Amino acid sequence: MANEAVFDEMGGVEGDPRQIYADVAQWFRQASPDLIANRKAEAEAFFRRIGITFAVYGDEQGAERIIPFDILPRILSSGEWKRLSEGLEQRVRALNAFIGDVYGAREIVRAGIVPEDLILSNPAFRPEMTRIKPAAGLYTHIAGVDLVRTGPDEFYVLEDNARTPSGVSYMMENREAMLRLFPELFGKLRIKPVDQYPDELLTTLRSVAPSSASREPTVVVMTPGPFNSAYYEHSFLADRMGVELVEGRDLFVRSNVVYMRTTEGPQRVDVIYRRVDDEFLDPLAFRPDSTLGVPGLMSAYKAGNVTISNAVGTGVADDKAVYSYMPEIVKFYTGKDAILANVPTWRCREPDALSHVLANIGDLVVKEVNGSGGYGMLVGPHATKAQRESFAAKVRNNPSNYIAQPTLALSTVPCYVEEGLAPRHVDLRPFVLSGADKVRIVPGGLTRVALKKGSLVVNSSQGGGTKDTWVIEDGAPRASQSQSQKAGA
Numbered sequence: 001m002a003n004e005a006v007f008d009e010m011g012g013v014e015g016d017p018r019q020i021y022a023d024v025a026q027w028f029r030q031a032s033p034d035l036i037a038n039r040k041a042e043a044e045a046f047f048r049r050i051g052i053t054f055a056v057y058g059d060e061q062g063a064e065r066i067i068p069f070d071i072l073p074r075i076l077s078s079g080e081w082k083r084l085s086e087g088l089e090q091r092v093r094a095l096n097a098f099i100g101d102v103y104g105a106r107e108i109v110r111a112g113i114v115p116e117d118l119i120l121s122n123p124a125f126r127p128e129m130t131r132i133k134p135a136a137g138l139y140t141h142i143a144g145v146d147l148v149r150t151g152p153d154e155f156y157v158l159e160d161n162a163r164t165p166s167g168v169s170y171m172m173e174n175r176e177a178m179l180r181l182f183p184e185l186f187g188k189l190r191i192k193p194v195d196q197y198p199d200e201l202l203t204t205l206r207s208v209a210p211s212s213a214s215r216e217p218t219v220v221v222m223t224p225g226p227f228n229s230a231y232y233e234h235s236f237l238a239d240r241m242g243v244e245l246v247e248g249r250d251l252f253v254r255s256n257v258v259y260m261r262t263t264e265g266p267q268r269v270d271v272i273y274r275r276v277d278d279e280f281l282d283p284l285a286f287r288p289d290s291t292l293g294v295p296g297l298m299s300a301y302k303a304g305n306v307t308i309s310n311a312v313g314t315g316v317a318d319d320k321a322v323y324s325y326m327p328e329i330v331k332f333y334t335g336k337d338a339i340l341a342n343v344p345t346w347r348c349r350e351p352d353a354l355s356h357v358l359a360n361i362g363d364l365v366v367k368e369v370n371g372s373g374g375y376g377m378l379v380g381p382h383a384t385k386a387q388r389e390s391f392a393a394k395v396r397n398n399p400s401n402y403i404a405q406p407t408l409a410l411s412t413v414p415c416y417v418e419e420g421l422a423p424r425h426v427d428l429r430p431f432v433l434s435g436a437d438k439v440r441i442v443p444g445g446l447t448r449v450a451l452k453k454g455s456l457v458v459n460s461s462q463g464g465g466t467k468d469t470w471v472i473e474d475g476a477p478r479a480s481q482s483q484s485q486k487a488g489a
Contacts, residue, residue, distance in 0.1 A: 006423070007151045007411045009074065013421050020075050020472060023189060027182070028072060036071075039181050040416060043069050046177050052169065052232050067170060068465030070415040071181060074426060074447040078192070081443055081471045084147065084155060084430065087339030089439045090330060092143045092432045095162055095317050097333035099139040102316055103129045113328050118349075121400070122322070123370060124163070124315030126278060128285055132302055135208045136436035139311040142201070142273075143432040144168075147340070149411040156343045156408070158427060159323060163315040164275050168431050169233040171446040172197060172240075174468040190473040192443035198240035200433055200440045201273075207435035208307050209270040217270035219243045220260060222251070224276050224292050234275050248276070253296030256303040271307045272297075278312050320369040320403045321347055344406060348399040357395065357404040361388050364404040365456075366395060379456055381407050410456060413467065415449055425450040427458050428469065444469035 010025065011017040017025035028036070047066050076084075101108050102119055103126075109116045119125055144165025146158040175194050179186055202219065209217035223234035225247055238245035250261055251269065259266035274281065280290040285298035300306045316322065322329075324345040330338040346353035346364075357364060361380050368376035378391040395402045412423035430445030447467040448458035458464040 006409050007149065007154075008423055009149070009411050009413045009426075010072075013414050013423065020077050024073060024075065024185060027185060036416065039071050042181055043071055043177050046180065047173070050173065052173050052236075068449075068451055069174060069177065070424075070449060070451075070465055070467045071178070072414055072416065072421075072467070073178060073470045074413050074428075074467045075470045075472055076444065078471060078474050081192075083339070085441050085443075087155075088145055088430055088432050088441055090334055090336070090339050091145060091157065091160070091326070092140065092434055092439065094326075094330040094333045095143065095160060096137070096139055096434060098329050099162070099311070099314055099317055100133070100137055101333075103132065103313060108329065108332055111332065113332055114322070114325050118319075118321055119316060122316050122319050124278070124313065124318060126313035126316075128298060129311070129313040134311050135210055135304075135307050138208055138434050138436065140314045140317070141204055141208055141309045141434050143434070144429045145432060147428045147430070148343070148408060149426075149428075150408050151411075155340060157323075157326070157340050158343060159320065160317055160326070161429075162317040163310060164277070165429070165431065166230045166233055166275075167429055167446040167448075168197060169236040170466050171431070171442075171444070171469070172236075174446075174466055178468045189470070192471040192473070194442045194444055197431070197442045198237060200442060201237065202241040202243070204433040204435035204440060205271045205273055205307075205309055207437050208309065210304050210307055212305055213270040218260070218268060219271040219273065220246045220251075220269055222246055222248070222272050222274040222276055224280070228275070230275060237273075248291070248293045251294045251297075253294060253300050256296070256300045256305055258294065258297065258300050258306045269306060271309060273309045278315065281308070281312065318370075320345075320367055320371070321349065321400075324403060343408060346404045348395055348402040348404065353404075354395070354399045357402075358392055361392050361395075361404075363407065365407055366391060366402055366404045368401055369403055370401075379407065382454070382456075407456070413447075413449070415451065415465075415467075417451060417453075422453070424453075425456055425458070426467070443471040 010021045047069060052066065098108065106116065108114050140162040142165060144161035144167065146161065147155055148158050149155050172194060205219045206217045220243055221234055221238040223231060223245060235245050244260060246260060252259055258269045260269050276292050279286045280292040282293045282295060282297040283290045284295050301308055323342065324347050326342055327338045346357050348354045348357055357366065364380045366378045366380065371377055378387065380388060410425040413426050414421050415424040426447050426449050428445050428447050430441060433440040447469045449465045449467055450456055450458045451465045
């Protein structure tokens with residue numbers, strides 16, 4: 001797959017663009033270099049003004065950075081999006097069923113589909129969740145499913161993020177920036193909006209409140225604090241939902257009920273959208289040295305008096321070895337073949353697969369099963385001989401900790417970089433909300449861009465950037481009324 005021609009979603013820098021990009025390509029081709037430079041400067045000023053930043057753990061300078069933003073949008077047709085959204089809903093329903101089964105009867109283990117040791121040895125597996133059934137039987141209420149594309153009709157799931165997926169604030173602020181920069185395009189095209197996400201999120205969270213919440217459920221966003229790399233997003237979502245942003249010290253448990261400290265006295269909390277990792281949530285249940293959590297929180301959760309979103313232990317589904325079983329997992333719980341395919345994956349824990357990986361490591365992408373952020377991985381074709389040999393030694397030493405995949409010819413979209421307009425590889429992270437009533441998916445998602453030439457790593461901590469993602473109604477000439485009004489404001 002590494003030698004396949006790369007599919008450019010716009011149709012390349014030169015030549016005729018694909019029909020769905022025709023209006024956008026025409027605008028950019030007619031724009032002068034000065035106009036484009038001004039729009040780029042306006043975008044950077046917008047992100048600096050609103051303060052949307054991220055931090056990189058381990059950065060000696062500890063500086064907050066503005067994520068690079070490219071002003072040429074990534075576009076999907078409504079037909080493409082329909083197929084993707086159907087596949088996303090199917091996959092997330094299967095993920096929820098799998099997590100419930102992992103902490104329940106483990107029928108998928110008894111059926112011989114997923115090895116039990118793969119679950120029990122997973123560092124994200126939380127035995128404390130055994131036999132606990134949360135409200136509506138849902139565990140991952142907010143999922144981020146990373147997709148890559150290799151051709152006009154070829155999409156693959158790269159990984160599942162069922163724990164605490166981030167990036168939705170970038171999706172929304174990217175759209176806000178584009179509405180300001182290109183009102184003429186929003187006035188001409190029917191682009192599906194994304195600004196309803198906070199309302200959809202709040203509705204989803206309220207729908208999974210405990211049955212003991214007789215009034216309108218109280219929802220809070222729980223953050224580790226302002227030094228967390230995603231703190232901007234935590235405060236952003238709390239503000240947009242109109243709920244309180246709290247730290248662990250703002251909450252306490254009394255008689256297995258969670259309360260929030262307020263100037264008017266204690267207020268009961270029904271749903272905690274937590275952005276704190278499992279091991280720091282409750283010092284009485286997990287790490288006793290944690291100052292980020294709430295003592296007794298797990299007792300309140302087990303008593304059914306509070307919903308934790310996402311549930312403790314959902315990270316068991318993020319494991320890349322578990323990912324390799326997702327086609328079988330989807331089939332087992334839904335009775336249907338997966339709409340969205342996995343990238344072919346070799347599990348190094350299996351001897352035949354290990355031999356294949358070691359013999360072909362120069363052609364493969366090798367990843368730690370619990371790695372994230374583009375760390376703990378080797379991109380064989382881009383690595384030196386010494387790097388490949390060093391990584392191969394790690395794989396031999398602990399094969400169960402690694403999986404490998406072919407280096408797919410990931411699609412590109414043109415971007416404005418230092419040398420001008422040039423193709424760069426992209427992925428897509430749609431956000432899937434699972435409530436007691438239904439599954440909600442805002443059209444599009446966060447497009448991440450590998451801005452370094454030839455790079456396949458899109459993570460912002462390793463030089464990646466973002467684009468706005470447009471889902472355009474097929475054959476429709478104009479943006480929705482609300483967006484047109486906002487664009488012209």
